[in-house]
Amino acid sequence: xxxxKSIYKSFDGRExxxxxxxxxxxxxxxxIIGQSGSGKTVLxxxxxxxxxxxxxxxxxxxxxxxxxxxxxxxxxxxxxGMIFQGAALFDSMSxxxxxxxxxxxxxxxxxxxxxxxxKFCLDRVNLLDAIDKNPGELxxxxxxxxxxxxxxxxxxxxLFCDEPNSGLDPKTSLVIDELIHDITVEYNxxxxxxxxxxxxxxxxxxxxxxxxxxxxxxxxxxxxxxxxTNEQLNxxxxxxxxxxxxxxEHEHERKQPRQ
Amino acid sequence: xxxxxxxxxxxxxAQTGKYFAMMGHVFSRPERMRVFLKQYVKEMVSLGTSSIGxxxxxxxxxxxxxxxxxxxxxxxxxxxxxAVGYTTREILLLEFSSSVMCLILAGKxxxxxxSEIGTMRVTQQIDALEIMxxxxxxxxxxxxxxxxxxxxxxxxxxxxxxxxxxAFLTCWVSGIVIASNxxxxxxxxxxxxxxxxxxxxxxxxxxxxxxxxxFFGYNVEGGSAAVGKASTDSVVSCSVLILxxxxxxxxxxxx
Numbered sequence: 001x002x003x004x005k006s007i008y009k010s011f012d013g014r015e016x017x018x019x020x021x022x023x024x025x026x027x028x029x030x031x032i033i034g035q036s037g038s039g040k041t042v043l044x045x046x047x048x049x050x051x052x053x054x055x056x057x058x059x060x061x062x063x064x065x066x067x068x069x070x071x072x073x074x075x076x077x078x079x080x081g082m083i084f085q086g087a088a089l090f091d092s093m094s095x096x097x098x099x100x101x102x103x104x105x106x107x108x109x110x111x112x113x114x115x116x117x118x119k120f121c122l123d124r125v126n127l128l129d130a131i132d133k134n135p136g137e138l139x140x141x142x143x144x145x146x147x148x149x150x151x152x153x154x155x156x157x158x159l160f161c162d163e164p165n166s167g168l169d170p171k172t173s174l175v176i177d178e179l180i181h182d183i184t185v186e187y188n189x190x191x192x193x194x195x196x197x198x199x200x201x202x203x204x205x206x207x208x209x210x211x212x213x214x215x216x217x218x219x220x221x222x223x224x225x226x227x228x229t230n231e232q233l234n235x236x237x238x239x240x241x242x243x244x245x246x247x248x249e250h251e252h253e254r255k256q257p258r259q
Numbered sequence: 260x261x262x263x264x265x266x267x268x269x270x271x272x273a274q275t276g277k278y279f280a281m282m283g284h285v286f287s288r289p290e291r292m293r294v295f296l297k298q299y300v301k302e303m304v305s306l307g308t309s310s311i312g313x314x315x316x317x318x319x320x321x322x323x324x325x326x327x328x329x330x331x332x333x334x335x336x337x338x339x340x341x342a343v344g345y346t347t348r349e350i351l352l353l354e355f356s357s358s359v360m361c362l363i364l365a366g367k368x369x370x371x372x373x374s375e376i377g378t379m380r381v382t383q384q385i386d387a388l389e390i391m392x393x394x395x396x397x398x399x400x401x402x403x404x405x406x407x408x409x410x411x412x413x414x415x416x417x418x419x420x421x422x423x424x425x426a427f428l429t430c431w432v433s434g435i436v437i438a439s440n441x442x443x444x445x446x447x448x449x450x451x452x453x454x455x456x457x458x459x460x461x462x463x464x465x466x467x468x469x470x471x472x473x474f475f476g477y478n479v480e481g482g483s484a485a486v487g488k489a490s491t492d493s494v495v496s497c498s499v500l501i502l503x504x505x506x507x508x509x510x511x512x513x514x
Contacts, residue, residue: 077392
């Protein structure tokens, strides 16, 4: 479990995160939602340690990440996997080499075992036929799948995904969402996903926090998001006419007497 | 107070501090020696071996031009016949093969390093390394620095020989100087230390090229325009630093 306690972050005097408190449970897909520029990515960078909060605590199973020594942080980072918005695959390496990279750096396995593990991870994301390709030869969706395979290569406890669906079509987005959800449940990981994709929210949002202008405005699940009374959240989710209609149908169904 | 005509006067000091802080991370024990050695050999090939062609080409022409200039401008009834060979050798050994060659390579290799690492920064590949717990500065920069420092003296030796070959080529083709006079001049009062001084200087210049370019690439903020700017800044900074280091090293080694 990951816990955030009163996280504050400013850049050049401009407050980007204000008193963020949250809990992200293991075995669940935890979503951080909010519109672009709301502070989601900064929050995630604070959680994974790419940025340090001005104030507050980031607790990994009760251990404060900020106060850890360099060695402890390094050890904890080997338990993390991250999928970046642009996949961030190493373009000088093939797909197989990308997935093998964390194993090369931190595993004591033999070369044969490392290859076997990397192939297993690639098989898990249905990309065994692309092992010799370079990242540049892959589509956006395939790159994200390679990133997922690389992220799970070391059997991490924590999985972080920054806008995993950005730039993908709805069908591929669904595949990526399902993959992240299945892997989270399968390995009992703590997954945190940054997104502004409402399909992801309604599909895999087992625990959701909504951020607006650097403040946590709402916390809940996909089942109660339509009943939320938070004005900012409603503005965000019902920006699309389609979702407004979905809500109307949802309310209509609830008003219908049960037979 | 810190700004003069819109320029931040403390920026160079801050940059220097950042550079040394980064070097502190770079010169740490590699996480996996096997991975480091693989990267080290790869960088020797990509930064050093791939530069042999351009080094040979430029050196042949520069050797030819230096010999021609000496023949046209230094030769007089008052000068011994071997003066052309002697001055050509001294220029090639002392300045061209190390300093000028490194200035040229600062453009090729320096821009390459800055843009490669800069692109890795803007595409979050460096963040990906950090998240995995890899010391990204050491993993990316150390093999480049050591690889170029290993290969640069070899490039300098190639440059010296190619320059001498260029001088003789002009001599044979144009007949501007008699080859035996040139040969005598090339061997006249040869001091082996000049070769060593050149090689020593080249190792320092290689360190400057690789580390300064990597610094600019590693600290890129923004997108492709920022990568382009980092490339340009790295070439300019490397050139200035090489010239300054040349001044200091020449005094230390030859003075």
